[in-house]
Amino acid sequence: MTSDPMRSSGALIAAGLLSSDERPQIDAVAARYAVRITHDVASLIERDDARDPVARQYVPRGEELRDAPDELADPIGDQRWSPVQGVVHRYPDRALLMPIHACAVYCRFCFRRETVGPGKTALNRAQLAAALNYIRDHREIWEVILTGGDPLLLSPRRLRALIHALADIDHVAVIRIHSRVPMAATRRVTAELIEALACDKALWLAIHANHANEFGPAQRAAILRLARAGIPLVGQTVLLSGVNDNAAALENLFRVMVANRIKPYYLHHPDLARGTAHFRLDIAQGLALCEQLRGRVSGLCQPTYVLDIPGGFGKVPLTPGHATRAEGDGGWRIRDFTGNTHAYPPGCD
Ligand code: SF4
Structure with a gap:
Protein backbone atom coordinates (compact mmCIF):
# COMPACT_ATOMS: atom_id res chain seq x y z
CA MET A 1 0.00 0.00 0.00
CA THR A 2 1.30 3.49 -0.81
CA SER A 3 1.17 6.25 1.74
CA ASP A 4 -0.94 8.45 -0.59
CA PRO A 5 -4.49 9.00 0.62
CA MET A 6 -7.16 7.02 -1.26
CA ARG A 7 -9.70 9.20 -3.03
CA SER A 8 -11.32 6.94 -5.64
CA SER A 9 -13.11 3.62 -5.93
CA GLY A 10 -10.10 2.26 -7.84
CA ALA A 11 -7.73 3.05 -4.99
CA LEU A 12 -10.13 1.55 -2.44
CA ILE A 13 -10.48 -1.64 -4.51
CA ALA A 14 -6.70 -1.88 -4.89
CA ALA A 15 -6.33 -1.55 -1.12
CA GLY A 16 -8.84 -4.34 -0.50
CA LEU A 17 -11.39 -2.00 1.06
CA LEU A 18 -14.05 -2.43 -1.65
CA SER A 19 -14.99 -5.18 -4.07
CA SER A 20 -14.94 -4.34 -7.77
CA ASP A 21 -18.67 -5.02 -8.19
CA GLU A 22 -19.35 -2.08 -5.86
CA ARG A 23 -17.52 0.29 -8.16
CA PRO A 24 -20.47 1.87 -10.09
CA GLN A 25 -22.34 2.75 -6.90
CA ILE A 26 -19.25 4.05 -5.14
CA ASP A 27 -18.35 6.20 -8.12
CA ALA A 28 -21.83 7.74 -7.85
CA VAL A 29 -21.28 8.37 -4.12
CA ALA A 30 -17.84 9.90 -4.76
CA ALA A 31 -19.36 12.24 -7.35
CA ARG A 32 -21.63 13.59 -4.64
CA TYR A 33 -19.56 13.45 -1.42
CA ALA A 34 -15.81 13.69 -0.88
CA VAL A 35 -13.81 10.51 -0.29
CA ARG A 36 -10.36 10.41 1.32
CA ILE A 37 -8.81 7.68 3.44
CA THR A 38 -5.28 8.03 4.80
CA HIS A 39 -2.77 5.29 5.37
CA ASP A 40 -3.07 5.96 9.11
CA VAL A 41 -6.75 5.00 8.95
CA ALA A 42 -6.50 2.23 6.34
CA SER A 43 -3.87 0.42 8.42
CA LEU A 44 -6.38 0.10 11.27
CA ILE A 45 -9.03 -1.62 9.14
CA GLU A 46 -9.43 -5.39 9.39
CA ARG A 47 -10.01 -6.39 5.75
CA ASP A 48 -11.68 -9.72 6.58
CA ASP A 49 -14.28 -8.15 8.85
CA ALA A 50 -17.29 -6.87 6.89
CA ARG A 51 -18.41 -5.03 10.04
CA ASP A 52 -15.11 -3.35 10.81
CA PRO A 53 -15.97 -0.19 12.83
CA VAL A 54 -13.18 1.91 11.30
CA ALA A 55 -14.06 0.96 7.73
CA ARG A 56 -17.70 1.81 8.34
CA GLN A 57 -16.75 5.37 9.25
CA TYR A 58 -14.69 6.05 6.13
CA VAL A 59 -15.33 3.60 3.30
CA PRO A 60 -18.20 4.90 1.12
CA ARG A 61 -21.34 2.78 0.77
CA GLY A 62 -24.17 2.75 -1.74
CA GLU A 63 -26.67 3.66 1.03
CA GLU A 64 -25.32 7.20 0.88
CA LEU A 65 -27.21 7.70 -2.36
CA ARG A 66 -30.54 7.38 -0.50
CA ASP A 67 -31.87 10.56 1.10
CA ALA A 68 -34.39 10.07 3.93
CA PRO A 69 -37.36 12.47 4.05
CA ASP A 70 -36.21 14.43 7.13
CA GLU A 71 -32.60 14.84 6.04
CA LEU A 72 -31.18 18.27 5.32
CA ALA A 73 -28.28 19.79 3.36
CA ASP A 74 -27.46 21.97 6.39
CA PRO A 75 -28.72 19.79 9.25
CA ILE A 76 -27.71 21.99 12.17
CA GLY A 77 -28.60 25.28 10.50
CA ASP A 78 -25.10 26.80 10.21
CA LEU A 318 -30.13 14.22 26.32
CA THR A 319 -30.25 12.82 29.83
CA PRO A 320 -31.66 9.47 30.84
CA GLY A 321 -34.23 10.89 33.26
CA HIS A 322 -32.48 10.01 36.46
CA ALA A 323 -34.36 12.59 38.52
CA THR A 324 -38.12 13.01 38.56
CA ARG A 325 -40.15 15.33 40.76
CA ALA A 326 -42.01 13.37 43.40
CA GLU A 327 -45.72 13.92 43.80
CA GLY A 328 -46.89 15.39 47.08
CA ASP A 329 -43.75 16.29 49.04
CA GLY A 330 -41.98 18.46 46.43
CA GLY A 331 -38.89 16.31 46.62
CA TRP A 332 -37.23 14.16 44.03
CA ARG A 333 -37.02 10.53 43.12
CA ILE A 334 -33.52 9.66 41.99
CA ARG A 335 -33.07 6.51 39.96
CA ASP A 336 -29.71 4.79 40.31
CA PHE A 337 -27.96 2.78 37.61
CA THR A 338 -29.51 -0.47 38.81
CA GLY A 339 -33.01 0.91 38.37
CA ASN A 340 -33.73 1.48 42.09
CA THR A 341 -35.18 4.83 43.11
CA HIS A 342 -34.23 6.89 46.14
CA ALA A 343 -35.93 9.84 47.82
CA TYR A 344 -34.02 13.13 47.83
CA PRO A 345 -35.30 16.25 49.61
CA PRO A 346 -36.38 19.45 47.88
CA GLY A 347 -34.11 22.52 48.06
CA CYS A 348 -34.64 25.21 50.71
CA ASP A 349 -36.75 28.26 49.83
S1 SF4 B 1 -16.88 14.91 10.60
FE1 SF4 B 1 -15.22 16.46 10.73
S2 SF4 B 1 -13.36 15.40 10.00
FE2 SF4 B 1 -15.12 14.15 9.37
S3 SF4 B 1 -15.55 14.89 7.28
FE3 SF4 B 1 -16.86 16.08 8.66
S4 SF4 B 1 -15.74 17.95 9.14
FE4 SF4 B 1 -14.28 16.48 8.23
Whole structure:
Protein backbone atom coordinates (compact mmCIF):
# COMPACT_ATOMS: atom_id res chain seq x y z
CA MET A 1 0.00 0.00 0.00
CA THR A 2 1.30 3.49 -0.81
CA SER A 3 1.17 6.25 1.74
CA ASP A 4 -0.94 8.45 -0.59
CA PRO A 5 -4.49 9.00 0.62
CA MET A 6 -7.16 7.02 -1.26
CA ARG A 7 -9.70 9.20 -3.03
CA SER A 8 -11.32 6.94 -5.64
CA SER A 9 -13.11 3.62 -5.93
CA GLY A 10 -10.10 2.26 -7.84
CA ALA A 11 -7.73 3.05 -4.99
CA LEU A 12 -10.13 1.55 -2.44
CA ILE A 13 -10.48 -1.64 -4.51
CA ALA A 14 -6.70 -1.88 -4.89
CA ALA A 15 -6.33 -1.55 -1.12
CA GLY A 16 -8.84 -4.34 -0.50
CA LEU A 17 -11.39 -2.00 1.06
CA LEU A 18 -14.05 -2.43 -1.65
CA SER A 19 -14.99 -5.18 -4.07
CA SER A 20 -14.94 -4.34 -7.77
CA ASP A 21 -18.67 -5.02 -8.19
CA GLU A 22 -19.35 -2.08 -5.86
CA ARG A 23 -17.52 0.29 -8.16
CA PRO A 24 -20.47 1.87 -10.09
CA GLN A 25 -22.34 2.75 -6.90
CA ILE A 26 -19.25 4.05 -5.14
CA ASP A 27 -18.35 6.20 -8.12
CA ALA A 28 -21.83 7.74 -7.85
CA VAL A 29 -21.28 8.37 -4.12
CA ALA A 30 -17.84 9.90 -4.76
CA ALA A 31 -19.36 12.24 -7.35
CA ARG A 32 -21.63 13.59 -4.64
CA TYR A 33 -19.56 13.45 -1.42
CA ALA A 34 -15.81 13.69 -0.88
CA VAL A 35 -13.81 10.51 -0.29
CA ARG A 36 -10.36 10.41 1.32
CA ILE A 37 -8.81 7.68 3.44
CA THR A 38 -5.28 8.03 4.80
CA HIS A 39 -2.77 5.29 5.37
CA ASP A 40 -3.07 5.96 9.11
CA VAL A 41 -6.75 5.00 8.95
CA ALA A 42 -6.50 2.23 6.34
CA SER A 43 -3.87 0.42 8.42
CA LEU A 44 -6.38 0.10 11.27
CA ILE A 45 -9.03 -1.62 9.14
CA GLU A 46 -9.43 -5.39 9.39
CA ARG A 47 -10.01 -6.39 5.75
CA ASP A 48 -11.68 -9.72 6.58
CA ASP A 49 -14.28 -8.15 8.85
CA ALA A 50 -17.29 -6.87 6.89
CA ARG A 51 -18.41 -5.03 10.04
CA ASP A 52 -15.11 -3.35 10.81
CA PRO A 53 -15.97 -0.19 12.83
CA VAL A 54 -13.18 1.91 11.30
CA ALA A 55 -14.06 0.96 7.73
CA ARG A 56 -17.70 1.81 8.34
CA GLN A 57 -16.75 5.37 9.25
CA TYR A 58 -14.69 6.05 6.13
CA VAL A 59 -15.33 3.60 3.30
CA PRO A 60 -18.20 4.90 1.12
CA ARG A 61 -21.34 2.78 0.77
CA GLY A 62 -24.17 2.75 -1.74
CA GLU A 63 -26.67 3.66 1.03
CA GLU A 64 -25.32 7.20 0.88
CA LEU A 65 -27.21 7.70 -2.36
CA ARG A 66 -30.54 7.38 -0.50
CA ASP A 67 -31.87 10.56 1.10
CA ALA A 68 -34.39 10.07 3.93
CA PRO A 69 -37.36 12.47 4.05
CA ASP A 70 -36.21 14.43 7.13
CA GLU A 71 -32.60 14.84 6.04
CA LEU A 72 -31.18 18.27 5.32
CA ALA A 73 -28.28 19.79 3.36
CA ASP A 74 -27.46 21.97 6.39
CA PRO A 75 -28.72 19.79 9.25
CA ILE A 76 -27.71 21.99 12.17
CA GLY A 77 -28.60 25.28 10.50
CA ASP A 78 -25.10 26.80 10.21
CA GLN A 79 -26.20 29.14 7.43
CA ARG A 80 -28.95 30.64 9.51
CA TRP A 81 -26.39 31.87 12.05
CA SER A 82 -23.59 32.91 9.70
CA PRO A 83 -23.13 36.71 9.74
CA VAL A 84 -20.00 36.63 7.55
CA GLN A 85 -18.38 33.89 5.51
CA GLY A 86 -16.63 31.34 7.72
CA VAL A 87 -18.28 32.41 11.00
CA VAL A 88 -21.27 30.80 12.74
CA HIS A 89 -22.51 32.78 15.75
CA ARG A 90 -25.30 30.65 17.19
CA TYR A 91 -24.79 31.23 20.93
CA PRO A 92 -23.98 34.64 22.40
CA ASP A 93 -20.66 33.79 24.07
CA ARG A 94 -19.05 31.61 21.41
CA ALA A 95 -18.56 31.53 17.68
CA LEU A 96 -17.35 28.98 15.17
CA LEU A 97 -14.62 30.03 12.78
CA MET A 98 -14.14 27.76 9.76
CA PRO A 99 -10.88 28.73 8.07
CA ILE A 100 -10.68 25.65 5.86
CA HIS A 101 -13.11 23.25 4.21
CA ALA A 102 -10.78 20.32 3.63
CA CYS A 103 -10.31 17.34 5.95
CA ALA A 104 -7.62 14.69 6.29
CA VAL A 105 -10.33 12.05 5.89
CA TYR A 106 -13.99 12.32 4.94
CA CYS A 107 -16.34 10.70 7.44
CA ARG A 108 -19.32 9.05 5.79
CA PHE A 109 -21.74 10.47 8.40
CA CYS A 110 -20.37 14.03 8.35
CA PHE A 111 -22.92 16.70 9.24
CA ARG A 112 -21.09 19.18 6.98
CA ARG A 113 -20.62 16.75 4.10
CA GLU A 114 -22.16 19.22 1.66
CA THR A 115 -19.66 21.95 2.53
CA VAL A 116 -16.38 20.04 3.00
CA GLY A 117 -14.23 18.47 0.33
CA PRO A 118 -12.01 19.23 -2.64
CA GLY A 119 -12.77 22.52 -4.32
CA LYS A 120 -14.12 23.95 -1.08
CA THR A 121 -10.94 25.62 0.03
CA ALA A 122 -9.76 27.87 2.83
CA LEU A 123 -11.16 31.35 3.36
CA ASN A 124 -9.18 33.80 1.26
CA ARG A 125 -7.20 36.57 2.94
CA ALA A 126 -10.02 39.14 2.71
CA GLN A 127 -12.64 36.70 3.97
CA LEU A 128 -10.47 35.70 6.90
CA ALA A 129 -9.84 39.36 7.77
CA ALA A 130 -13.60 40.00 7.70
CA ALA A 131 -14.23 36.98 9.94
CA LEU A 132 -11.62 38.16 12.46
CA ASN A 133 -13.09 41.67 12.37
CA TYR A 134 -16.50 40.24 13.18
CA ILE A 135 -15.05 38.49 16.24
CA ARG A 136 -13.20 41.68 17.28
CA ASP A 137 -16.41 43.71 16.97
CA HIS A 138 -18.47 41.31 19.13
CA ARG A 139 -17.20 41.63 22.66
CA GLU A 140 -19.59 38.96 23.89
CA ILE A 141 -17.54 36.28 22.09
CA TRP A 142 -15.58 34.58 24.88
CA GLU A 143 -14.70 31.37 23.06
CA VAL A 144 -13.78 30.81 19.42
CA ILE A 145 -14.11 27.29 18.06
CA LEU A 146 -11.95 26.56 15.04
CA THR A 147 -13.62 23.89 12.98
CA GLY A 148 -14.26 23.24 9.34
CA GLY A 149 -13.01 21.22 7.64
CA ASP A 150 -10.03 20.44 9.81
CA PRO A 151 -8.08 23.46 11.08
CA LEU A 152 -4.98 21.32 11.70
CA LEU A 153 -4.63 20.93 7.94
CA LEU A 154 -3.53 24.57 7.78
CA SER A 155 0.21 24.98 7.49
CA PRO A 156 1.92 25.70 10.82
CA ARG A 157 2.71 29.20 9.54
CA ARG A 158 -0.93 30.01 8.76
CA LEU A 159 -2.16 28.30 11.90
CA ARG A 160 0.26 30.28 14.06
CA ALA A 161 -0.85 33.56 12.48
CA LEU A 162 -4.52 32.70 13.03
CA ILE A 163 -4.04 31.58 16.64
CA HIS A 164 -2.10 34.74 17.42
CA ALA A 165 -4.70 36.96 15.77
CA LEU A 166 -7.39 35.37 17.95
CA ALA A 167 -5.27 35.41 21.11
CA ASP A 168 -4.65 39.13 20.59
CA ILE A 169 -8.39 39.87 20.89
CA ASP A 170 -8.90 40.90 24.52
CA HIS A 171 -12.37 39.43 24.99
CA VAL A 172 -11.47 36.04 23.47
CA ALA A 173 -10.46 33.95 26.48
CA VAL A 174 -10.59 30.47 24.98
CA ILE A 175 -9.66 29.00 21.61
CA ARG A 176 -10.93 25.50 20.89
CA ILE A 177 -9.86 23.47 17.86
CA HIS A 178 -11.84 20.48 16.59
CA SER A 179 -9.75 18.00 14.65
CA ARG A 180 -9.45 14.48 13.28
CA VAL A 181 -5.77 15.01 12.39
CA PRO A 182 -4.27 13.30 15.49
CA MET A 183 -6.28 10.19 14.55
CA ALA A 184 -6.09 10.29 10.76
CA ALA A 185 -2.94 12.15 9.74
CA THR A 186 -0.59 11.54 12.63
CA ARG A 187 2.55 12.72 10.85
CA ARG A 188 1.11 16.23 10.70
CA VAL A 189 1.42 16.44 14.48
CA THR A 190 4.96 17.76 14.35
CA ALA A 191 6.91 19.92 16.74
CA GLU A 192 6.32 22.81 14.34
CA LEU A 193 2.55 22.32 14.38
CA ILE A 194 2.50 22.03 18.16
CA GLU A 195 4.61 25.15 18.46
CA ALA A 196 2.09 26.96 16.23
CA LEU A 197 -0.59 26.29 18.84
CA ALA A 198 1.34 28.00 21.64
CA CYS A 199 -0.30 31.23 22.77
CA ASP A 200 -1.16 33.20 25.89
CA LYS A 201 -4.84 32.22 25.86
CA ALA A 202 -6.32 28.87 26.88
CA LEU A 203 -6.22 26.61 23.85
CA TRP A 204 -8.18 23.35 23.97
CA LEU A 205 -8.10 20.60 21.39
CA ALA A 206 -11.20 18.46 20.78
CA ILE A 207 -10.21 15.19 19.11
CA HIS A 208 -12.87 13.32 17.15
CA ALA A 209 -12.84 9.53 17.61
CA ASN A 210 -15.67 6.99 17.54
CA HIS A 211 -14.14 3.60 18.29
CA ALA A 212 -11.31 2.24 20.41
CA ASN A 213 -9.79 0.60 17.31
CA GLU A 214 -8.89 4.08 16.05
CA PHE A 215 -6.20 4.34 18.73
CA GLY A 216 -3.26 2.61 17.08
CA PRO A 217 0.37 3.19 18.06
CA ALA A 218 0.79 6.18 15.71
CA GLN A 219 -2.37 7.83 17.04
CA ARG A 220 -1.38 7.27 20.68
CA ALA A 221 2.05 8.75 19.99
CA ALA A 222 0.57 11.83 18.27
CA ILE A 223 -1.81 12.37 21.18
CA LEU A 224 1.04 12.02 23.65
CA ARG A 225 3.03 14.69 21.80
CA LEU A 226 0.08 17.07 22.16
CA ALA A 227 -0.50 16.19 25.81
CA ARG A 228 3.18 16.66 26.67
CA ALA A 229 2.98 20.14 25.18
CA GLY A 230 0.37 20.92 27.84
CA ILE A 231 -2.59 21.20 25.47
CA PRO A 232 -5.80 20.15 27.25
CA LEU A 233 -7.53 17.43 25.24
CA VAL A 234 -11.22 16.61 25.08
CA GLY A 235 -12.95 13.98 22.99
CA GLN A 236 -15.94 14.25 20.74
CA THR A 237 -17.76 11.19 19.51
CA VAL A 238 -20.73 10.57 17.26
CA LEU A 239 -23.06 7.74 18.24
CA LEU A 240 -23.18 5.62 15.09
CA SER A 241 -25.10 2.52 14.18
CA GLY A 242 -22.67 -0.25 13.27
CA VAL A 243 -19.70 1.55 14.84
CA ASN A 244 -20.28 2.16 18.54
CA ASP A 245 -23.96 1.33 19.12
CA ASN A 246 -23.46 -0.87 22.17
CA ALA A 247 -22.33 -0.24 25.74
CA ALA A 248 -19.15 -2.31 25.43
CA ALA A 249 -17.93 -0.34 22.40
CA LEU A 250 -18.63 2.98 24.10
CA GLU A 251 -17.04 1.81 27.34
CA ASN A 252 -13.89 0.72 25.50
CA LEU A 253 -13.73 3.98 23.57
CA PHE A 254 -14.12 6.24 26.59
CA ARG A 255 -11.66 4.21 28.64
CA VAL A 256 -9.05 4.40 25.88
CA MET A 257 -9.66 8.14 25.53
CA VAL A 258 -9.12 8.78 29.23
CA ALA A 259 -6.10 6.46 29.32
CA ASN A 260 -4.67 8.62 26.52
CA ARG A 261 -5.35 11.85 28.47
CA ILE A 262 -8.49 12.80 26.53
CA LYS A 263 -11.57 13.72 28.57
CA PRO A 264 -14.71 12.54 26.70
CA TYR A 265 -16.71 15.72 26.18
CA TYR A 266 -19.63 15.18 23.81
CA LEU A 267 -21.41 12.10 22.52
CA HIS A 268 -23.36 13.51 19.58
CA HIS A 269 -26.59 11.98 18.40
CA PRO A 270 -26.01 11.80 14.62
CA ASP A 271 -27.35 14.73 12.65
CA LEU A 272 -29.89 14.56 9.84
CA ALA A 273 -27.28 14.89 7.10
CA ARG A 274 -28.35 13.59 3.71
CA GLY A 275 -27.52 9.99 2.89
CA THR A 276 -26.70 9.04 6.49
CA ALA A 277 -29.87 7.26 7.67
CA HIS A 278 -27.96 3.96 7.94
CA PHE A 279 -25.92 5.49 10.78
CA ARG A 280 -28.80 6.80 12.89
CA LEU A 281 -30.15 5.15 16.02
CA ASP A 282 -33.30 6.20 17.79
CA ILE A 283 -32.78 8.63 20.69
CA ALA A 284 -34.28 6.01 23.03
CA GLN A 285 -31.41 3.69 22.13
CA GLY A 286 -28.90 6.43 22.90
CA LEU A 287 -30.52 7.13 26.26
CA ALA A 288 -30.48 3.43 27.12
CA LEU A 289 -26.78 3.22 26.23
CA CYS A 290 -25.96 6.23 28.43
CA GLU A 291 -27.87 4.58 31.26
CA GLN A 292 -25.81 1.42 30.87
CA LEU A 293 -22.57 3.42 30.78
CA ARG A 294 -23.37 4.98 34.16
CA GLY A 295 -22.93 1.62 35.80
CA ARG A 296 -19.80 0.65 33.88
CA VAL A 297 -17.37 3.59 33.93
CA SER A 298 -16.42 6.48 36.19
CA GLY A 299 -17.55 10.06 35.66
CA LEU A 300 -14.24 10.81 34.00
CA CYS A 301 -15.29 8.48 31.17
CA GLN A 302 -18.78 9.96 30.71
CA PRO A 303 -19.40 12.46 27.91
CA THR A 304 -22.61 14.46 27.68
CA TYR A 305 -25.02 12.93 25.18
CA VAL A 306 -26.25 15.81 23.05
CA LEU A 307 -28.50 16.56 20.13
CA ASP A 308 -28.06 19.50 17.80
CA ILE A 309 -31.67 20.40 17.17
CA PRO A 310 -32.24 20.39 13.39
CA GLY A 311 -32.66 23.82 11.89
CA GLY A 312 -30.08 25.60 14.03
CA PHE A 313 -31.83 25.65 17.40
CA GLY A 314 -28.66 24.62 19.20
CA LYS A 315 -27.45 21.74 21.28
CA VAL A 316 -29.40 20.16 24.11
CA PRO A 317 -28.22 17.47 26.51
CA LEU A 318 -30.13 14.22 26.32
CA THR A 319 -30.25 12.82 29.83
CA PRO A 320 -31.66 9.47 30.84
CA GLY A 321 -34.23 10.89 33.26
CA HIS A 322 -32.48 10.01 36.46
CA ALA A 323 -34.36 12.59 38.52
CA THR A 324 -38.12 13.01 38.56
CA ARG A 325 -40.15 15.33 40.76
CA ALA A 326 -42.01 13.37 43.40
CA GLU A 327 -45.72 13.92 43.80
CA GLY A 328 -46.89 15.39 47.08
CA ASP A 329 -43.75 16.29 49.04
CA GLY A 330 -41.98 18.46 46.43
CA GLY A 331 -38.89 16.31 46.62
CA TRP A 332 -37.23 14.16 44.03
CA ARG A 333 -37.02 10.53 43.12
CA ILE A 334 -33.52 9.66 41.99
CA ARG A 335 -33.07 6.51 39.96
CA ASP A 336 -29.71 4.79 40.31
CA PHE A 337 -27.96 2.78 37.61
CA THR A 338 -29.51 -0.47 38.81
CA GLY A 339 -33.01 0.91 38.37
CA ASN A 340 -33.73 1.48 42.09
CA THR A 341 -35.18 4.83 43.11
CA HIS A 342 -34.23 6.89 46.14
CA ALA A 343 -35.93 9.84 47.82
CA TYR A 344 -34.02 13.13 47.83
CA PRO A 345 -35.30 16.25 49.61
CA PRO A 346 -36.38 19.45 47.88
CA GLY A 347 -34.11 22.52 48.06
CA CYS A 348 -34.64 25.21 50.71
CA ASP A 349 -36.75 28.26 49.83
S1 SF4 B 1 -13.36 15.40 10.00
FE1 SF4 B 1 -15.22 16.46 10.73
S2 SF4 B 1 -15.74 17.95 9.14
FE2 SF4 B 1 -14.28 16.48 8.23
S3 SF4 B 1 -15.55 14.89 7.28
FE3 SF4 B 1 -15.12 14.15 9.37
S4 SF4 B 1 -16.88 14.91 10.60
FE4 SF4 B 1 -16.86 16.08 8.66
